[in-house]
Each structure stands twice: as structure tokens, then as C-alpha cells.
Amino acid sequence: MSHAESLPSSRPIPVSYNTQAIDLGELFTTLWRQKYLIAGIALAVTAMAAVYAFTATPQYRTKTFLRPPSIKDLDALNQTGVYTLNPEESLRRVGAALNSYEVHKSYFDKHQEQFSGIDSGDLKQAFERFNSEAFRVIQPSTKIGDNLTTFVGLEITYPETVEGHLILNGIVQEAINSERKQIQDDLNSVIDNSLNTLERKMGIARASYEADKDSTIAKISESDVLKRAQLQDELRAVRTELRDRRESRITQLNESIHIARELGIVKPTTPTAMGQGNGVSQGNVFRAEVFNEQFPLHFMGTEALGAERNALLARKSDDHASPRISEIKKELQLLDQNRQIERLKSRKNDDLFLNTLVDMRAEKTRLEHINRDLSELVLVKVDQQAIKPNQPIKPNKLLILILGIFGGGVLGIFVALIRGIVLNRSASHYELSTGKVLIGQSTIQ
Numbered sequence: 001m002s003h004a005e006s007l008p009s010s011r012p013i014p015v016s017y018n019t020q021a022i023d024l025g026e027l028f029t030t031l032w033r034q035k036y037l038i039a040g041i042a043l044a045v046t047a048m049a050a051v052y053a054f055t056a057t058p059q060y061r062t063k064t065f066l067r068p069p070s071i072k073d074l075d076a077l078n079q080t081g082v083y084t085l086n087p088e089e090s091l092r093r094v095g096a097a098l099n100s101y102e103v104h105k106s107y108f109d110k111h112q113e114q115f116s117g118i119d120s121g122d123l124k125q126a127f128e129r130f131n132s133e134a135f136r137v138i139q140p141s142t143k144i145g146d147n148l149t150t151f152v153g154l155e156i157t158y159p160e161t162v163e164g165h166l167i168l169n170g171i172v173q174e175a176i177n178s179e180r181k182q183i184q185d186d187l188n189s190v191i192d193n194s195l196n197t198l199e200r201k202m203g204i205a206r207a208s209y210e211a212d213k214d215s216t217i218a219k220i221s222e223s224d225v226l227k228r229a230q231l232q233d234e235l236r237a238v239r240t241e242l243r244d245r246r247e248s249r250i251t252q253l254n255e256s257i258h259i260a261r262e263l264g265i266v267k268p269t270t271p272t273a274m275g276q277g278n279g280v281s282q283g284n285v286f287r288a289e290v291f292n293e294q295f296p297l298h299f300m301g302t303e304a305l306g307a308e309r310n311a312l313l314a315r316k317s318d319d320h321a322s323p324r325i326s327e328i329k330k331e332l333q334l335l336d337q338n339r340q341i342e343r344l345k346s347r348k349n350d351d352l353f354l355n356t357l358v359d360m361r362a363e364k365t366r367l368e369h370i371n372r373d374l375s376e377l378v379l380v381k382v383d384q385q386a387i388k389p390n391q392p393i394k395p396n397k398l399l400i401l402i403l404g405i406f407g408g409g410v411l412g413i414f415v416a417l418i419r420g421i422v423l424n425r426s427a428s429h430y431e432l433s434t435g436k437v438l439i440g441q442s443t444i445q
Contacts, residue, residue, distance in 0.1 A: 030420035031413065038412030045411055049404025058392035062165045063138065063155040064172055066094060066380040073378035077183070080370050082190045085183065088150065090379045093182075095152035097175035099137045107167075107174040114170070117161030134158055151383065160392065168386035176379055184374045191367055198364045205356050213350070217341050228335045235328045242318030242325075252297065253309040259298035260305060267301045274299075 031038065068087035078084050097103050108115055108127050119126035138153030154172065158164030260266075263274075297305065319325045351357050 027417075030424075031416050034416040034419060037419070038409065038416050041412035041415055042405060042408030045408025046401065046404040049400050049407075053395050053397040053400040053404075056395045058160040059157055059394045060160065060164055060389050061155065061157045061393045062168060062386040062389055063153055063384070064168055064382065064386040065138070065151050065153040065384040066091065066098075066172070067151050067383045069378045069381055076371070077187070077374065077377060080187065080191075082194060082367070082370070083183070083187045090179075091150065091152055093179050094175055094380045095137065095139070097179050098152065098154045098172065099135075100175070100178075101131065103175045103178050104131050104135070104171060106178070107171050110174075111167075111170060114163060114167055117159065130158075134164075152380075156386070157393070163388070165386040165388045172382065172386075179379055180374055180377055183377070183379075184372070187374065188372060191370060191372065195364065195367050198360050198367070202357060202360050202364075205354055205360070206350065209350055209354050213344055217344055220338060220341050224335050224338055228332060231328050231332050231335070235325060235332075238322055238325055238328070239318060242321050245321075246312050246315065246318055250309055250312050253305050253312070256297035256300065257302050257305045257309065259296075260300070260302045263298065265298060265301045266303055268304055269299055269301065271296075271299065 068091040071087065074085050074087065074090065105127075108131075112123060115123060115127055115130070118130050134156050136155045136157075138151075138155055140151060154168060156164045156168045158167070265274075347353065351361070
């Protein structure tokens, strides 16, 4: 045998690794060998879960529901005639107030002691976080059109250190009071504005009445002045006419006296009597004379005519000669004191004569007697008040322990598998390197 044939081959021993194949037996063997590791990890995770479950602050949840008030609850407000509110709108307004930051902040400012258990830090900052996370408004689904489902709810989630149900009920009452005050302010504003509007209208009506009264007095006064001037003109004209008549009569009498003197007529006579001369008549004679023309004035004789003329010359006024002068004087005397103007100026309460003020005064009286006290106004019906729940919603101790056990077991198995893989790879590399060394030694020999 040659020396070359007696030496072993110098090629490395092939080692085959199949990474796709999993030997379940070896897997279970590996896990079983590390059962204490898996149990330790599972126990540790379970312990941590138990610590959290029994040390975490319990969280509670409660809710309240509000429904629309009945029509009779709002009847006192609606009957004012200046402000109307239906049940659905009332519920909507309170629901909006429930979700209002201002309402929550107002209640917090008034009852800070109820929020002292939220956080040990800055109370205001703690409230801001609590307000943004703890409250949730509940409303019916918009797909449901049944009015029986109309409601508004508010839900609060709070720690055990806080009386959440008291806070929730307090915020509901604060929202109701806030809306009631807003409605009170609106009602007062509407009534005051209506009264101010009525006062302005009444002032305008009074000013219009005063202007109308002044205009009426001015027109009557102007009419009286005009009538007085016309009567005085008429009086002067009548007196002038009477004076002209008197002067004309005197002239006529003077002419007749002159004629009578020429005829020698001293006593009243007639043309027939004058024709008889001085003859003596026998017995009683009655004469009837008819003249188609006016009887000549000179036949009255100088005595009668002279007496009449002297009387006319001695007359100082001709007013008695015309009845119209007496009427004019009467009318002028009546114009000296116009009773209509006197009564208009002597009115002490002009409102009694203003027909347009009747309705305004009645409306003003009605507005002034409206009951503005809405302290008993029912805006919503509290269908369910918030109560303190018996059990917290979290933490769920049993669930946390179960999850801890399960999670710990899974984590332990995962760690054991990783550890087994790492150990197997280390052992394989060690065996491979050991085999190469043995082959090398055989070659040298």
C-alpha cells in the first residue's frame, strides 16, 4: 500500500442544516428544559399585572338623562305674549348648556372642593384635563324620528377620589339655572324694550296732540280775529250808512220845512184840506184820500218837521236805528272770550283726550304687570339622575390577572424559544469548529 492511500482524505466533513424543518419534539424538549424560565417570566408579568390591578385608582362612570318639559310647564312664560319657548327648544338649549365649557367652569369655581381629588397638582390645570376627558354628551340617534326618544344625556367618568355623581347632578342644575337666567334676562330685555318703545310712541302721540291742539287754537284764534275784523268793518259800514241816512233825512226835512213855510203850513194837513181854504164845514166830515205817490213831507207842517229835524240834529248815535248793530255787538262780545280755546288751554290731563293712547296705555299696563319671576320655570324634566355606581368600570382585576398570566406565559415561551435558538446555534458552531480541528490533526499524522 502506498503512503498516499494510507492517509485520510483532506476534504471537510459535510454538515447539513435544514432551517425549514421544525422538529416539534426538540421544540417541546427545549421549552421543557426552560420551564422554570417560562414560569418565572409568567409569574413576574402576572405579579406586575396584579400590582397594577390592585393599586390603580378605580374609575367609575355615571350618567343622567333629561327630557323635554310638558307644555304646561312653559305656559306661564308663553302667556306673557312677548316670549315663547316650546319644549323641544327648551331641551335643546339646556343640552347645549350641558356641553358648555362656561357652565362647567362656573360650577368648578363655585364648588372647587368637589374637584380636589382629581389631582394633587395645580387644581385648575387638573380641571382642564378632567373637563376635556371626563364628560360626554349623549343624544339620540338622528335616524330615529320617534319623539319618544327625544332626550339629552351627560356622562362622566371619574376616579374613586371624586364624587362624580354629585358633580354631574350639580352641572346639570348649573346648566338649567344658567339657561333659566338667560331666559330671564331675555324676558326682561324684551319687556323693557317694549316699554321703551311704547314710551317713545306715547311721547310722539303726545307731541302730535300738543301740536294739533296748538294748531286748533291758532286756527280758532285766527278765525275769531278774522270774524271780529269783519264784524267791526260791518259795524262801521252800518253806522256810516245810518249817519248818511240821518244826514239825508235832515236835508230832506230842511227842504220840506222851507216848502211848508212858503205854503204857510204849520200844522199837519192834506192837499184836500188845503183846497177848501178857510170855509166852515157843517157836521162831521170824514175824508179818505188815496195817493199813488208818497205823501209830500211838507204837509206835515213846520212844527212837526222842525221837531223831527231838531231831534235828528241832537242825536249822538244812530245804533238804535238798526237791529243789525245790536247783533254785531253781541257777536263781538262773544268773540271776546272764546270758550273752546279756554277749555283747550285749561285741560290738565291731555292723555284723556288722546284716543291713540288708549291701546298704548293698556299695553303698557299689561307689560308692567307681567310676572318676571322665572325661578319656578321648569325647562327640562330630569328623567334619570346620576347615582353613585356600585362597581368601577376599570380596572377589571380578573381580566387584568388573566391577561397577565396569558401574556406572561406567551412572553416566557417567546424568551425561551429565542434562548433555545441562540444556544443551538452556539452549539452547532462549536461542533463544526471541533470537527475541523480533528480532521487537520489526522492529516498531519
